[in-house]
Amino acid sequence: MKEKVQSFGRALSGMVMPNIGAFIAWGLITALFIATGWAPNEKLAEMVSPMSTYLLPLLIAYTGGKVVHDHRGGVIGAIATMGVIVGADIPMFIGAMIMGPLAAWILKKFDKAVEGKTPAGFEMLINNFSLGIIGAVLACLAMLLIAPVVTALNAAMAAGVGFFVDHGLLPLASVFIEPAKVLFLNNAINHGILSPLGIQQVEEVGKSIFFLLEANPGPGLGILLAYCIAGKGSAKSSAPGAVIIHFFGGIHEIYFPYILMNPLLLLAVMAGGASGIFIFNLMGVGLTAPASPGSIFALIMMCEKHSYIGLLLGVAIAAAVSFVIALPLLKFAGKDTSLEEATAQKDSMKKESKGIADAPAQTATGKISKIAFACDAGMGSSAMGATVLKKKIVAAGMDGIEVIHTPVSSIPADVEIVVTHQELGERAAHSNPNAQLILITNFLAAPEYEELVEQLKKTNL
Amino acid sequence: MIIETVKNRIRIKDKVSSWEEAIREAAQPLLEDGCIHESYIDAMIENVIQNGPYMVLIPGFALPHARPEMGVEKTGISCLKLNESVLFPENMEVKVVMALAAGDANTHIDALTELTDLLMDDDRMEEFFNSQTESEILGILK
Known part of the structure; x- marks a missing residue:
């Protein structure tokens, strides 16, 4: 189960992390230019x-x-x-x-x-x-x-x-609100249910807790801070920037990807949100109007004048609870991935220090399914080399290995081993840096083919 | 297979002055048949200059070629047999030059597979290098 959740999270993170830059760009534009932003500009907000x-x-x-x-x-x-x-x-x-x-x-x-x-x-x-x-x-x-x-x-x-809400169990509303936020359903809840209830309450008693249920930036802050400390790779290095956009800019969406890449963290935001609501409820905290965006500044501005201490306390507690739960989840869930990444990083550092031409030191591991022969045009020499190797592979009694021929400038990414002429080694390494590189001088009768077949026998038989 | 595309595109010469001329000479039948444009010949030569003579597949045999988009109209292979070998870069001696024009990545593969078998067969290659006439060559390619 843990394995499954993790690999699911990794897949999600693989889709989200390369695009974090776009989230940030969008977050900045939103925080600055929307009507309640820091530099409202109707044109740019479009x-x-x-x-x-x-x-x-x-x-x-x-x-x-x-x-x-x-x-x-x-x-x-x-x-x-x-x-x-x-x-x-x-x-x-x-x-x-x-x-x-x-x-x-x-x-x-x-x-x-x-x-x-x-x-x-x-x-x-x-x-x-x-x-x-x-x-x-x-x-x-x-x-x-x-x-x-x-x-x-x-x-x-x-x-x-x-x-x-109907049963007076406000803190438990977090169990729905937090996942709904991450699924981008927050507006439906906020504007559909909570805001109308809040406005009604403000007319009666001058303040309402309903405006705080969804807008509290505390739980998200806790997640991002946990990533600052226990995150890995680009998730870790991008987290501090996300904190600023989220907490001060009020763009909660920025932290959703960090939860999506490790769905267990939902537990952390649920608990954080519930703790915050509990404090707000206990201390009678309320806002006088919806806080939008959900920035700490917007919250303070909308805060009813006797509620400041409770407000800050609730946000702080929510952040702390979410942080404390998220931290071990990140550490616990991340053990094996961090090892993977560390290895990959080590390899790439090694390669860099030696210069890319030394890449052949890299050896493909695991079952090999695709080998590419590369030459400049991808038509002649490489096609003949591929023919020779195919015969040798069949003769050695192996199947399920695809041998293709390709121009050196566009070696497909899913190729595990690249065979090319010595002169083209650098271009091949550039075109597909992840594959094992075998450099030969003779496409038809390279002694390296025998070695390669031996290697394949080890990995594929 | 290979014999069909090479047939009528075989030339035999005593000698040429340079490897560039060997490639031009070898590719001439393809040019005449409209398989390639002039630009493709230049591209093959440029390819050897840029990437070294890796198209000398085995000692004595070169298979110059370039990318289809450099001027290939249709797939074809031609053959130049030299009685006196010419030096390719890095002192590679070459007696047989087969110019390859590939229109796409796949149509010529059968011919190349056959050619591979031939190149790996030392006896037949020996005959090839010593051949004097077109009919001799056709006999070897069969």
């Missing part, structure tokens, strides 16, 4: 909604698709995700995370099925039209199927929050 509705989900979908099936996968992932985006009237990050890889996977299956059956000269035509047709169909299906799902989710979240 970007806010299209960016979160289209740009961010499409980037995620492209990245998710690309992981599965290279560039073609990325393109079809983005196409199919358009259906989800238009089908739902909220930013569809989760939809993008599902449709991107799914569409790419379907295309990959199709490509596998028709591989080798394409008549010569029609490759481009078939490639483009298969992608286009399958993409169009998937986009339509996604649009028709996703809208009802989103509506249902919205209703379920709203009902959940409503139940706890």
Whole structure:
């Protein structure tokens, strides 16, 4: 179970992390230019909604698709995700995370099925039209199927929050509010249920706790601080910037990806949110109007004048609880990944210190499924080398190893071993830095082929 | 397979003055048949200058080629047999030059597979290097 949650989280993070820059750009634009922002500008604020509705989900979908099936996968992932985006009237990050890889996977299956059956000269035509047709169909299906799902989710979240509000169990509302936030359903809850209740209460008693249930930046702050300390790689290094955008800028969306990449952290924000609400409730804290964006400054500005201490305390407690729970979750869940990353980092550092030409020191491990022969044109020498190696592999009684020939400038990313001429070694390493590189001087009778076959016997038999 | 594309595109010469001329001479039949444009010949020569003579696949045999987009109209292979070997860069002696024009990544693979078998067969290559006439060469390629 732990394994599954982790690899799921890793897959999500693989789609989100490469795009954090876009989240930050969008966060900055939002924090600055929306009507309640720091430098309101109606013209520039027009970007806010299209960016979160289209740009961010499409980037995620492209990245998710690309992981599965290279560039073609990325393109079809983005196409199919358009259906989800238009089908739902909220930013569809989760939809993008599902449709991107799914569409790419379907295309990959199709490509596998028709591989080798394409008549010569029609490759481009078939490639483009298969992608286009399958993409169009998937986009339509996604649009028709996703809208009802989103509506249902919205209703379920709203009902959940409503139940706890009605029964006076306010802190437990966090159990619904926090996941709903991460799924970008927060506005439905905030503006659909909580704000109307809050406004009603303000008219009666001059302040309301309802404005704080969703807008409290504490739980998110705790998560980000935990990443600052126990995070790894780019998640760690980007977390401090995210703290500023989230806590002072009030753009909560910036921390959602950090939860998506490790879904167990939902427990931390739920507990943090509940603790905050408990304190607010206990000390009778209320705001006089909705705080938007959910920045600590906006909260203070809207705070009812006897509530300052309780407000700050509630935010601080929420952050502390969420931090304390998130920290071990991150450390516990991250053991094996950090090792992986450390190894990869070590390898790349080694390579850099030696200069990239020394890359052949790298040896592919695990079962090999794809070997590429590369020459400048990818037509002649490499094709002949591939023929020779294929024969040797078959003679050694191995199967399931694909041997392709390719131009050195565009070696596919999923290739594990690259064989190329000595002169082209540097360009090959540049084109696919991750593959094991075998440098030869003679494509037809290289002694290295025997070594390679021996290596393959070890990994594949 | 290979014989069909090479047939009528075989030339035999006593000697050429440089490896560049060998490539030009070898590619001439392809140019005449409209398989390639002049630009492709320049690209093959440039390829050897840029990337070294890795197209000398075995001693005595070179397979100059370049990317399809450098001027290939249709797939074809031609052959130049020299009675006196010419020096490619790095002092590689070459007696047989087969110019390859590949229109896409796949159509010529059968011919190349056959050619690979030939190149790995020392006896037949010996015959190839010593051949004097077109019919002799066709006999070897069969």
